[in-house]
Amino acid sequence: MDTLLHILAVLVGLFALFLYFRSIVRVVLINRRERDFIERFARFGAVSIVHAMVANAKDYGQTQRRQAWVLPLFIFIAVVSWFLLVQVAFTLILWGLGIETHWGYAFTASGSALSTLGFKTPPSLTGEFLAIFEAAIGLAVVILLFTFVPGYQAAVQIRERKVGWLYARTGRRPTTSSLIESLQRSGQIEHHAGVWQDWEQWFRGVLETHSISPILAYVPAIYRGTSWVGAAAAVLDATSLLSACQEAEHTESARICREIGCAALKNIAIELNPKIPADAWTHQSVDPQLIEHFDHLYDRLKEIGLPLKADREECRTAFIALRADYETSIRLLAESTLMPVEEPWILPHPHQAERVSTPPTLA
Structure with a gap:
């Protein structure tokens, strides 16, 4: 024995x-x-x-x-x-x-x-x-x-460079409105392909690092009061808006950025919430304030002079459908990582974008 x-x-x-x-x-x-x-x-x-x-x-x-x-x-x-x-x-x-x-x-x-x-x-x-x-x-x-601790730190620092870039231009609450206004002020709104190519690379980097090491998703932003989840939401909203309102030949970079971003956030959200049902991504938001906000953004894009589709209702329907692809991912990530995006992301208001008065400070 x-x-x-x-x-x-x-x-x-x-x-x-x-x-x-x-x-x-x-x-x-x-x-x-x-x-x-x-x-x-x-x-x-x-x-x-x-x-x-x-x-x-x-x-x-x-x-x-x-x-x-x-x-x-x-x-x-x-x-x-x-x-x-x-x-x-x-x-x-x-x-x-x-x-x-x-x-x-x-x-x-x-x-x-x-x-x-x-x-x-x-x-x-x-x-x-x-x-x-x-x-x-x-x-x-x-x-x-x-050896692997510096790799973790480097991944977070690379992620935060673009987050800091966004918050420095949109204020403490990045929204579709504030991001579009920022691109207009900098003269990038008419030729926005380069901006979305940069954000496409950012989404790819987040997917590669945060899916391999999910703990990185919980690491908060370096800059005080900022959130990488909120930054991702604002970018996806902006690319969805342009993809819904403009013809395909004007939005190729925005479309690719949006697709990569949706896939990245969904993979990370599933990793952090493995028991989430597969049909959680089928919901489409019909919040009346979202519709009101869309009308304001559509009018603003028209004022800027961007070539838009003539049928506003078609654009609104397309935007709501595109938004449904990542809305659940954003909510799950925000809840899991304790990074608030409820306001103004879920109920964005047209005139709430804050102008930058001081640069972001370290947390």
Whole structure:
């Protein structure tokens, strides 16, 4: 019976090592999204802690400051989980092979090797080989920590450059109105293809980084009071408006930007809300204030001199249909990441756009 227990302990320990290496490869090394139980556990733990921290926040500025802890907490929980998994794995192997006959001694010997402290090394040759191998794993975790953390930070910084660009031009509440007005003031409204090509690249970057590492979606904006979800909503609204009101030859860049943005936000929203039903994206908004807002925007585009389709009703119907493609994604992302976009995005008002008085400040 004891022999079977020892064999079972060794097998379980080897399986735990396999889980560790698979987790490290999935989370850090593979350049594609692979679901991993440690990543999900660390993300759930970090997000739960942060949501509890912001439960009594007075405003979004305070929420933003506290939510900045989500990435450090995620990394801490993930690293601790990896260390404990390896330590328990070698504890089972050391005990199963009879190198250490007591569970407590096996655990401390494993911790000594993993931490590279070396205060307790098994006396046998096999135990010393295992200690060397475990110490190498411990060093690898530290090295990986210092390599993939800067990657996380770089992804957030690249995302925030365009968010800061948008808020600097539209004020604290970016809307379709404020973005269109900004493009007009800068002389880019007549030749807006370059603007949407830049935002297309931004959406591609967000899709590549935030779908591979979903924890990045929870990381708040660098600039105080801003939200990457709100910025995405404003851009998608603007591209949908132009695509609905202009002929296809004038809106190719806007159409592609909108399609890439819709796909990116939907993939990230599903990743953060895996239990969401597939038919959640079939709803079409018919809010009367949205219709009123559309009429104002249509008239404004006509005043600017853009070539528009003559049938206003056709344009309105097309805009509402296009908006339905991403409205659910925006709401889900806003709710999951605690980034408010309810006002004025859901009920935009034509004259609420704020002019910029001061540049955005760091949170």
